[in-house]
Amino acid sequence: MQDFTATDHQMMARALRLAERGAWTTRPNPMVGCVIAQGDEVVGEGFHQRAGGPHAEVFALREAGTRARGATAYVTLEPCAHYGRTPPCALALIEAGVARVVAAMGDPFPDVDGGGFALLRQAGVEVAVGLMADAARELNRGFLSRVERGRPFVRIKLAASLDGRTAMADGESKWITGPDARADVQRWRARAGAILTGAATVLADDPALTARPDAGAFVPPLRVVLDARLRSLACTRVRDGGAPTLYLHDPALTPPRIEGAAFAAAPLQADGRFDLAAVMALLAERGINEVHAEAGPTLCGALLRGGLADELLLYMAPLLMGEGARPLLAGLGIAAMAQAVPLEMHDLRMVGRDLRLRLRPATA
């Protein structure tokens, strides 16, 4: 670990907040923020807004102008070293005369992966890496999951009563959570690369599955319906609303041609259910960083059981729905306390009258 000053920490924290402003728009690219400072004074800042658009460093350098000379550039991710849709940011920093680059982390993307730092050092720029690396990794958990693990970061959204029920026995579930929680869900949807559901949910609820945040620009997430037999095609709302829709189906089927719908075959297991690990690999290949799953207890339970659930986004309403109501998750196959699934509290807050928990698989 390098020695970083309090100013370094302040500047990097600022760069991280800037980066997050791209959460709804940068995918499949990572979110990146950049602050250029002369000592304590910020002379330029920027963030990556859209794939294909300028990188964070470009915005920050434009703002800094000649004041970039001799300055320190704080970047939340290693500056790129390759000619992609934009020229390499490492060169731009060198050309602007930046004296020092502080990066939160390296970029594992194969075209970068240390190349940016190497370019900078060859040009005599001082490079320090690792400041607030945990926060930077958390910011881009989706991008990093795709690049490092070959699958998206999978978040399962659940809404339940305090006694862990998601619907009455007859399926009634409007509304367990309050308006603030429902608005919050729309913001989580907006940052997802894909919103995933199953045919059962489409058939039962005919959901739109679009992101409808109360404000802010976003790239409409891909709607993904797991529908082996393509039995939910008559439910059309999931194809409306201006967002793309992808149906995954049994490779043995030939899908129809339907406007506004794409189809892809995904492997099934012996039991006729999707191989969910293969589904996630397929979505990663299509550039999906984060999957936001809103599905029934069976699909959510299968994702969890398959080790594919990276986060549970659980809204708990201050209600009791009784033991006859539907369970949170199904098919976990737990018969003894030793088999209970341990989770870790990642974040906890009230959202309106409801409780919001973000839980992740326990690592210990």
Next chain:
Amino acid sequence: MQDFTATDHQMMARALRLAERGAWTTRPNPMVGCVIAQGDEVVGEGFHQRAGGPHAEVFALREAGTRARGATAYVTLEPCAHYGRTPPCALALIEAGVARVVAAMGDPFPDVDGGGFALLRQAGVEVAVGLMADAARELNRGFLSRVERGRPFVRIKLAASLDGRTAMADGESKWITGPDARADVQRWRARAGAILTGAATVLADDPALTARPDAGAFVPPLRVVLDARLRSLACTRVRDGGAPTLYLHDPALTPPRIEGAAFAAAPLQADGRFDLAAVMALLAERGINEVHAEAGPTLCGALLRGGLADELLLYMAPLLMGEGARPLLAGLGIAAMAQAVPLEMHDLRMVGRDLRLRLRPATA
């Protein structure tokens, strides 16, 4: 509402904190704290420690000595006006020459109920009532429930997984919550007048149901077993450990004589279950301010359904136990969302790795 100064608020807040130090020992009396101040300077303070012992005002006046003359006395509850086991505190304040008494609330106990304030005013002492009254009522919610409603304040302790399960299908439940949560439960037990359970729990778990807080003096709570047919008498742990035990039973039965056990008949309903409202009236008559229920889903569900649950003390462990595990509460009779039981979050915190929620029936 009177005008109170910032100093008044500070002093009353201090008196409330003092009062709470008697939470484990004062019952069946209310908790009371007293601060005597000359302007900003505290000259005496005290709290009611034990029924039969000196009241808060007595401790505070002793400490203040002659400096009580002309001072303001802050009391969390109206000073008593009757000769009980101690002489009236209102007279003691008058004799000490206190110029002003600020009380958070009046004492609804029939022997007081305004008499203390009347005595003070007749003696020319300035009296102001209502400062931080909500906090004072909350402090003595048990005492006030007994005096005003003729029944104890009933708290139901529950420990569950995030999916609302309290035990595996075979009854295994050790341990859902962590050691910090279990230690916290002991502190809640210590402040209860009675720890209530049902015969089914005694038969299944053979619990001791004693309070075992990690530190601090307390009066052992009465253990109350609802056992209409007295079928749990062979389980003896609930009679061990130095705390009294009361079995409530069908009036048609004649209980045996057993050392360490008391028996009382309580009315049954037509369905053979206890009339729980009558049970609570019986406990109030015995001076129980707070009932801490630790029971199975059926008894807890019946208390809730009967409108007798004033608080749910719910520990949620970051675990999933699956849909085959036992439910949080049973017999709520809910078939539609409109019948779901609405609750309000009274308090929320982490206790070790577990979440602790205090929930109360929604008032709106």
